[in-house]
Amino acid sequence: MATFRKASFNVASYASSRPTYPHSLFKFIFDFRRRSSPDGSGNGAETSAQWERAVDLGCGTGQATLELTPFKHVIGADPSESMVISAREALEERRALSSSPDDDKTRAITSGATSEKTTTFVRSSAENLRFLENGSVDLVIAAQACHWFDWSKVWPELGRVLRKGGSVAFWTYSEFRLPAYPHLTPLIEHYAQYTQDPSTSVGGYWQQPGRNILVNHLVEVPEPNKEIFEPLERVYFTGPYFPSLPAAHTRPIIMRKKMTWIDLLEYLRTWSALHTLKEHHPEDSLHPEGPLEVRFWNSLRRGAVQGSIGSRAEVGGANGGEVGDRGAQFVHQHDAIDKTVADPESEVDLEWGVTLILTRKVSGG
DSSP: OGGGGSTTSOHHHHHHHSOOOOHHHHHHHHHHHHTOOTTSOSOOOTTTSOOSEEEEETOTTSTTGGGOTTSSEEEEEESOHHHHHHHHHHHHHHHHTOOSHHHHHHSOOOTTSOSSSEEEEEEOOSSOOTTSOTTOEEEEEEESOGGGOOHHHHHHHHHHHEEEEEEEEEEEEEEEEOTTOGGGHHHHHHHHHOOSOTTTOOGGGSOTTHHHHHHTTTTTSOOOOTTTBOOOEEEEEOTTSOTTSOGGGEEOOOEEEEEEHHHHHHHHTTOHHHHHHHHHOGGGGGOTTOOHHHHHHHHHHHHHHOHHHHHHOOOOOSSSHHHHHHHHHHHHHHHHHOOOOOOTTSEEEEEEEEEEEEEEBOSOO
């Protein structure tokens, strides 16, 4: 993702403000891995799967990489040098938290040190994994990254580097929701997706087609070669938020975070689309009511306090012209109607729907 490679992008803020992935998600993935067997089938006993090496593609700051603790050797790969540096720093911070030499032996450490387990970070795209040998990997993951992949290159590379029976787990999360304030969902969708008005929305400044692939819950991710991989298993941890998804594959929300309203503003500032918008519209910073993300944030805070106003506002989906225009009016309407807003230091609950795709390598090809 090009924005994350720019020197102006604040990697430290990105690392501290983004939501974290729940342990239940990793448990689900590891359970899928345990059902793999060396012969490539998904019917193995729980003790038959190998746990030698795992790779995290598009690892960013290493948040998901450091959760791959069942594996002896873990590698995080990202095309952004600043992200790789940040991931290495996060690894060192985790090592510093270790309270005893015995704990250090079971914790991930930097490349080159001698220990029972190792974790390394390398600069690499997902499409060219030349640092990996053929048939050397047991699990490949990608967290909030696979919507940028060139699948015509990624699937063959995964077929090369995975052992027979090796597993793949890729996931993304959608726009946040405020479960205590469901009437604000249309406002959130307008800000994130509406493409016609940069004064109220970042929707026109996402890098495409990756963003649409994420919004559409990875349905555009193509099936891998059926001679090498199992058909994709798709799981939606989206709860009631996206009723159009297949009910048989939909599960309750698992990704949540409690943060202050100030923290929410910092999270909004990590959005790549906002950075691109500011490059195209530097005048936005001069707006009398603050830059776009602050105006949106204040609208959410007003809506949280004035729930009855928010519930009456007819804000529709982000893709229709007339409905989207009403969404833009809602932003300005809130600014004009009421100046009472939620305390920026008070806490608010956020939820994200997660889409997960899984597969296994079933042949040695």
